[in-house]
Amino acid sequence: MFSLYTVIEVFLQTLATTLPVFAMVFIGLGLRKLGWIDAAFVNTASALVFKATLPTLIFLSILRADLDTAFNPQLLGFFALATTGSFALVWTWALWRVPRADRGVYVQGAFRGNCGIVGLALAASLYGDYGLSAGGILLGLVIICYNILSVLVLLTYQSEQKLRWGKILGDIARNPLILSVLISIPFAWWEVSFPEWVMTSGDYFASLTLPLALLCIGATVSVSAIRKESGPAMGASMFKMVTLPALCTLAAWAAEFEGRELGLMFLYFASPTAAASFVMVKALGGNARMAANIVAITTLLASVTVTLGVFILQSAGLI
Template identity: 35%
Template sequence: MMQNILFTAGIVTPVFLIIALGFILKKLKIISDNFVAVTSKFVFNVSLPALIFFNISEIDLSSTLNIKEIIFICVVIIATYLIIWIISKYFIKDGKNLGVFIQGSFRGNFAIVGFAVIDSLYGNISLGKASLILAFILPLYNILAVVALTVPIMEEKAINLKSTFIEILTNPLVLAVVFALPFSYYKIMLPPVIIKSGNYLSSIALPLALIGIGANLNVKEIKKASTFAFASSGVKLILLPIIATFLAYEFGFIGQELGIIFILFACPTAIVSFIMADAMGGNSKLAGNIVLITTLGSIFTITIGLYLLKAFGLI
């Protein structure tokens, strides 16, 4: 038992210590809002795409790409998304709250928190597989989020399919996958100097992103959070990972595959959900509170989940 506790703590603690560091640095005014904004932009547009590109370009695509796992993940995301929508619309009448509730309940921060936990659990080599999964779920997340945030307030905003499609195609993370796939498929070797430079650039992606998450936390806001925020957080952190992990096990996923699926669905709500809610007329305050609650709560839920999976010999 103690061995499993130490194992789990060794995986999760480093990730959330960096988040805590970001929170402390912001409180001490060592870093500012401007620093966080600039570094977040840098991570999203440069460092994280580099991480994804170099991890995918170096993997053996034929042995790493698991179509069954990717289809399973996409089907579960869509199915739970629809179920959340169908149930929540009976309790949430305001469209501006409904869309935000739905998005907060299903959209996880896999590219940052998920990657960090996977890297800690399985090592850097596993990030190639995680990046391939991200290539499929990122466009799916974006499409479903736009629909959720727009349809409930259709009379106020119309869905702009063209701009949504362009945004998905030009997403730096998606582009990184697209450009990396030929290198992986044709086994094109990059010059060592490029690889080394890329590794330097990639290595700062997750620490900077985690510091940014911590710096954006405002713990005082929890006191003002609504019932909707806590309910959405409960769905995201508890119900979704339990359902997804149980189904994954029933479908024969085990070991690293099961671990990645659990982490994907157990991740806190993505920060971009707040940005999208604000831009598309949703309740941005509710979105921000969901991000805050799930980020703090995931410290415990991911830890407990990984401990149980390890204790039962499933990962």
């Protein structure tokens, strides 16, 4: 039986893990409101993170990793199955509850998490080097699964668009994050070393990633847009932030994952909807406002749901 002191101590430890991440998101929101950062800054900074600083961070993290620990085929296999199962569950629910025109947007918003930034930042905050290295390897799989499944469901309900698997697979193959994972694994396996000045410079550059990316996420959240529309957007958001993290984490625990592995998967399952989902919906001519609202709602909810989830799992001694 937990004493009140123990509960408070665990809760404070949880806040110490999650608050620094979400504080940066809310700072980004505040800076945009003040006019200190604008859309041009967000576009430039997001491109820098995606193309350069985040791949560098992943490369260095895996380079320093113990691959026997960080590379876990069982964890990767389970996450792929859980993601596919979540996708199928949400799509089945949408067939019953969501108007046809919005089903693709609803399904993508409900299952596609922002693992590349928020999930990885939380993993680093909770587990340090292990979170970055194991999370980076898992991220390669996540990108492939999310992109293929998202395009599949969106194009099912956008009949005027044609499915071009060659372009989709080409974009995935050229994704800087996937390339950084694939390139870094041989270097880590053969224990290739670089001069100290190269590693230090790389660390300086990579350290820009998480604060810059989190600021950009906050700057893209529109509270006013949320007020204009709820309904399906709120339903998809609750699926993403409550239902699926609970079901997938419970399934992972039943599959005998525990400790850091269970914690890492929970953080990825519980990440808010990726901003890339809005970009894809807009490109395919779907309900862009609904997609933007899902991103905004889940990002704001994450500060509460992720903190509570980590607190519950730590209190139960599962992570």
